[in-house]
Amino acid sequence: MASTEDVKALRQRTGSGIMDIREALDEAGGDLDKAQEILRIKGQAHAAKRGGRAAGEGVVASYVHAGGQIGVLVEVNSETDFVARNDKFQEFAREVALHVAAAAPLYVSEEDIPEEDREREMRIFREQAAADGKPEEVQQKIAEGRMRKWLDEVVLLRQKHVNEEKHEMKTIEELRAEVSATTGENVVIRRFARFQVGEE
DSSP: OOOHHHHHHHHHHHOOOHHHHHHHHHHTTTOHHHHHHHHHHHHHHHHHHHTTSOOOEEEEEEEEOTTSSEEEEEEEEESSHHHHTOHHHHHHHHHHHHHHHHHOOSBSSGGGSOHHHHHHHHHHHHHHHHHTTOOHHHHHHHHHHHHHHHHHHHBGGGSBOSOTTTTTTOBHHHHHHHHHHHHTSOOEEEEEEEEETTOO
């Protein structure tokens, strides 16, 4: 039988539900670290199912770059205020704000890109490929490759976190999925605003 102290400790570490914690502790024979690992594995398996659940709580995190020339506000949402107060959740929000300051993405996700912007970029890439004098079937592949590269540059979730060593070359989407799995809730980067002195 899991002790109340162990349940409380794991709840603070992971933000998981109490019943899930009790089951994990039973499965791990009371070993907290092993139970945490079990919760992470189960959490990742359920993360996809949580995608449709409403995320109405959360935090606004800020980051101001040294010298005060660049500032960022990021809204990251969770399903409950309990998770919004979780240290891992808040650290994730701060890391996203830092990344936005450095990488200057234009959109949170691909779905946020206006269709006319996407079509304009594709048209430019096709024209560039045609100007290179490549065969027509090759032109399309070149244009699609350049489109993927452009998406990696402008879409936040597709970008690798700028602190590659700390985050093991993971994308913002991979880091978001990990936080979702760890907390047991749908975690959503809702929006961001990036300000740079001298820019409109």
